[in-house]
């Protein structure tokens with residue numbers, strides 16, 4: 001009888017994102033429930049996570065997380081031999097990505113880890129994804145599944161879109177109508193008056209954050225100002241220019257009802273909201289929106305016009321930047337940094353903006369380029385370059401998706417620093433984000449289909465940029481990952 005020989009695949013064919021440096025070696029380490037895990041003191045908590053994720057136990061040094069000075073913040077080295085697996089890093093973040101590489105090899109190769117040496121670190125510090133939980137609501141379990149998956153591919157920022165025209169999802173003490181009115185919308189496609197939506201509870205928000213932190217991911221809550229506030233105005237009509245009545249919207253689009261910039265009570269409300277959000281969310285950033293704010297109501301509103309006179313503002317567009325600065329100051333008061341969509345640049349030619357405001361460029365890359373020139377740090381998520389994952393995979397009516405097209409090919413060759421950007425501006429780019437708006441995403445399976453494998457391709461470009469063609473050759477591999485991770489995904493053409 002001939003012995004059947006099993007060809008172990010090479011680690012370099014399995015890992016994604018493709019590491020900065022990888023050398024395949026002879027042999028493999030078989031991960032087993034008797035495999036023991038030990039760690040240097042700073043990595044004790046991570047070793048517990050590793051034991052749980054890999055189905056191993058704490059104890060001996062079969063798998064060792066070793067602390068050593070001299071590595072970058074998210075950098076690690078991984079050595080897999082026939083007898084031992086060693087992750088070396090200076091920070092828990094770095095060690096975590098070493099664990100991620102082990103998990104990926106185990107996942108794709110039935111717990112047999114091909115021997116190799118990996119030296120790896122990311123190219124960009126901001127590697128994010130946004131989920132719109134307003135237009136459609138997503139459960140904490142699903143959010144945790146996405147965070148876990150995203151972190152496995154090296155992403156480290158979860159931008160949580162929590163307020164909009166169609167709902168308000170953050171509990172704020174002292175403002176009960178946010179829950180009773182703003183968190184629900186009447187579903188107009190039914191005639192029985194049924195409603196859609198709810199708030200997240202404080203406990204759920206804490207649970208998402210604790211989980212995200214165990215996956216080395218920061219959570220960035222978004223509170224929209226001064227547009228996209230119909231839900232808020234339905235609850236508190238006095239914060240709008242006309243006084244209402246307003247409705248929580250059950251349609252999609254840009255609505256002319258916005259915050260009344262002349263109303264001091266509205267500012268006091270947001271001061272309270274930002275204060276509570278700053279304590280509910282423990283990470284250093286708060287996204288304050290700023291996109292798609294029509295100024296027609298401000299033109300007609302005596303209070304807004306009075307504000308413009310008292311502040312010496314020449315046009316309504318300057319009123320938006322005045323408001324952005326006010327809300328940013330509220331964020332600063334709690335030691336955090338504001339982020340705004342690129343419209344925050346409009347009307348600021350003379351007034352400027354707080355210099356630490358991070359600008360997220362969604363209308364193509366030009367907002368990001370302009371912001372960087374003006375000294376702002378930038379997160380790129382251009383809808384023209386593939387970063388809008390609610391767009392269709394293909395220009396086909398058969399494909400699900402909304403408004404536009406973002407192809408695998410675009411993601412595979414994406415760069416956060418476009419060629420037209422000058423040398424200094426490039427240093428202002430923190431990284432990029434993919435955004436999943438959910439107007440037409442009703443369920444978690446639909447969300448997965450739109451996210452994968454596009455989000456994985458973006459992760460590669462933020463971790464270790466490759467030629468687009470090389471990435472496209474890996475799409476089959478990405479689909480295998482999705483199968484193993486129980487993720488729905490797109491399996492069609494790249495363009």
Ligand SMILES: [Zn+2]
Pocket residue numbers: 240241259260261262263297298301302303304
């Ligand atoms: Zn007004």
